Amino acid sequence: MTVESENAAGRRIVLVTGASRGIGAETARLFGAGGDHVIVNYREKIKRAQAVADAILADGGSASVAGADIADPDSVRTLVAGIVERFGRLDVLVLNASGGLELGAAPGYAMALNRDAQVRLVRMFLPLMASGSRIVFVTSHQAHFHGRKPVPADYEPIAASKRAGENSLRAMIPELAELGVTLTVVSGDMIDGTIIVRLAERRDPDAVAARRDNGRLPTIAEFAAAVVGSTEGATESGHTIYVGGQDYLAEAGAV
Numbered sequence: 001m002t003v004e005s006e007n008a009a010g011r012r013i014v015l016v017t018g019a020s021r022g023i024g025a026e027t028a029r030l031f032g033a034g035g036d037h038v039i040v041n042y043r044e045k046i047k048r049a050q051a052v053a054d055a056i057l058a059d060g061g062s063a064s065v066a067g068a069d070i071a072d073p074d075s076v077r078t079l080v081a082g083i084v085e086r087f088g089r090l091d092v093l094v095l096n097a098s099g100g101l102e103l104g105a106a107p108g109y110a111m112a113l114n115r116d117a118q119v120r121l122v123r124m125f126l127p128l129m130a131s132g133s134r135i136v137f138v139t140s141h142q143a144h145f146h147g148r149k150p151v152p153a154d155y156e157p158i159a160a161s162k163r164a165g166e167n168s169l170r171a172m173i174p175e176l177a178e179l180g181v182t183l184t185v186v187s188g189d190m191i192d193g194t195i196i197v198r199l200a201e202r203r204d205p206d207a208v209a210a211r212r213d214n215g216r217l218p219t220i221a222e223f224a225a226a227v228v229g230s231t232e233g234a235t236e237s238g239h240t241i242y243v244g245g246q247d248y249l250a251e252a253g254a255v
Contacts, residue, residue, distance in 0.1 A: 011036050011062055012091040013037050014039065015094065015125075016031065016039070016040065019038075020045045020048035021048055023191060023227075025052045027227045030228045037063065037087075038063045039064055040053045040056075040064070041070075043068070046065065052065075066079055076120060084128065091134070092134045092136070093134070094136045094231075098138070111157075119169065130180070131179060134181070134231040136185075136186055137186070142155060143162035144187040146159045170238055182236075183237050184241065186240075188218055189245030189248060191220055192218065192219050
């Protein structure tokens, strides 16, 4: 047994994708504070990811880093193999990483990342997930209610692709149920301080202002707490937890 696996003994093994900054980093920190071993996934920013893991360790928690581009099947296979070797299991998979607004992104990238990559991650990690394991899909109200509410033009590819990803994961619920694995969706209003909101404020400031006019936007800490909380206690697979945007939810018929 490695030192790392010894430190993780008796803890849930939690993988948070896209955890080197923002919501992912705060989610990882909260899992670590709760006593889980957190695998901080990153695509390129190893120093940021290591800083997240080091902060968890400094607070008495247990954490490690694992680089992988989740849109690259070979990279994901390496990620899975590393977790098998180090821990032999995965108890919680948080599907946080997403994108589509990157400059120069190829056509179809949003769908490849927000739908195809999410499904591939679940399928590749399922053999490591015992009964009682949890999967969390992180999304936005604009994506969750895509087709029912207007979406800013720049955000349309992300909203459509993340809704497609959610649909594909929900279609797997019967298969997950046979294995005793639960899927939860956590959907939020625009989250103050995230890169998505900062990009939107530059590209479509009126859209962000309109959301602020409807009330205070949730913070990264509030949203991360909802993600972590969704993995605790019994819940029906497919349940959606909403964070913020009560006016949005009321108009969409969700409350």
